[in-house]
Amino acid sequence: MDEEEFRRCGKEMVDYIADYLSTIRTRPVYPDVLPGYLRPMIPAEPPRTPETFRDVMEDVERVIMPGVTHWSSPHFHAYFPGANSYPALLGDMLSGAIGCIGFSWAASPACTELETVMLDWLARTLQLPSHFLACGDSGEGGSGGGVIQGTASEATLVAMLAARNRAMRLGQDPQGSPGESGILARLVAYTSEQAHSSVERAAMFAAVRIRKLPTDGRCSLRGDALSGAVATDRAAGLVPFFVSSSLSREREGLWMHIDAAYAGSAFICPSSDPSSTESR
Ligand SMILES: Cc1ncc(COP(=O)(O)O)c(C=O)c1O
Numbered sequence: 123m124d125e126e127e128f129r130r131c132g133k134e135m136v137d138y139i140a141d142y143l144s145t146i147r148t149r150p151v152y153p154d155v156l157p158g159y160l161r162p163m164i165p166a167e168p169p170r171t172p173e174t175f176r177d178v179m180e181d182v183e184r185v186i187m188p189g190v191t192h193w194s195s196p197h198f199h200a201y202f203p204g205a206n207s208y209p210a211l212l213g214d215m216l217s218g219a220i221g222c223i224g225f226s227w228a229a230s231p232a233c234t235e236l237e238t239v240m241l242d243w244l245a246r247t248l249q250l251p252s253h254f255l256a257c258g259d260s261g262e263g264g265s266g267g268g269v270i271q272g273t274a275s276e277a278t279l280v281a282m283l284a285a286r287n288r289a290m291r292l293g294q295d296p297q298g299s300p301g302e303s304g305i306l307a308r309l310v311a312y313t314s315e316q317a318h319s320s321v322e323r324a325a326m327f328a329a330v331r332i333r334k335l336p337t338d339g340r341c342s343l344r345g346d347a348l349s350g351a352v353a354t355d356r357a358a359g360l361v362p363f364f365v366s367s368s369l370s371r372e373r374e375g376l377w378m379h380i381d382a383a384y385a386g387s388a389f390i391c392p393s394s395d396p397s398s399t400e401s402r
Pocket of ligand 1: 276
């Protein structure tokens with residue numbers, strides 16, 4: 123594909139996407155296919171010669187679309203909405219074109235700097251305390267700042283590993299156990315019995331115990347259930363170090379990870395602001 127063809131196909135692709143989204147309600151939301159439907163529809167071997175853009179797009183309609191769950195359909199009521207919008211689609215296109223890998227500041231300064239500022243914007247939009255910011259109100263360097271993770275599961279794993287490292291490094295070990303492995307064997311993480319399975323999976327990867335605590339009649343983990351479990355575990359010589367929840371308060375000196383994957387964006391709504399008239 124040369125530049126001229128890219129210009130032509132790119133415009134066709136934008137039209138295809140706009141047509142797809144504007145007619146999406148006419149497609150069945152959930153695909154009527156069986157496991158393994160796709161393999162017989164395409165060659166077993168990768169192609170040795172390129173195909174035309176038209177042929178590829180015909181395959182998209184013939185092979186892919188029948189197996190797509192249309193998350194953007196107004197008839198889709200499962201899980202949560204897909205995170206796409208026309209501006210986001212354009213942003214993805216530009217990002218694909220720039221194609222930088224932001225593994226360090228020098229690898230692409232704008233990439234790192236934009237991420238840092240955008241996450242400060244997010245923290246401000248959610249009205250998080252200023253210690254979550256990379257840059258405080260008077261422009262000074264804050265102690266916080268965020269990084270974007272690929273998925274919510276990855277974010278939980280990274281947070282748990284960071285908390286585990288902190289607990290081991292600071293020697294938060296009431297028994298004064300010799301060596302880090304002694305502490306590792308006694309670390310305990312907590313979450314609610316209603317939490318997403320990724321929290322338990324993170325504990326498996328981090329090789330730490332996890333307790334799934336009971337919830338109240340509204341499926342909420344209450345502070346007294348957590349405090350009780352922490353006290354019992356401390357009395358047994360274990361080292362509570364981490365709790366994952368979706369809303370919380372500060373106590374017990376544990377690393378508090380808020381898994382905001384499902385409902386966190388609701389905190390952007392004015393009605394979540396306690397000072398807002400809409401919340402009264
Ligand atoms: C509360 C919560 N946590 C974690 C996840 C996992 O998200 P991901 O698939 O991005 O790892 C989900 C996904 O629905 C979720 O709702």
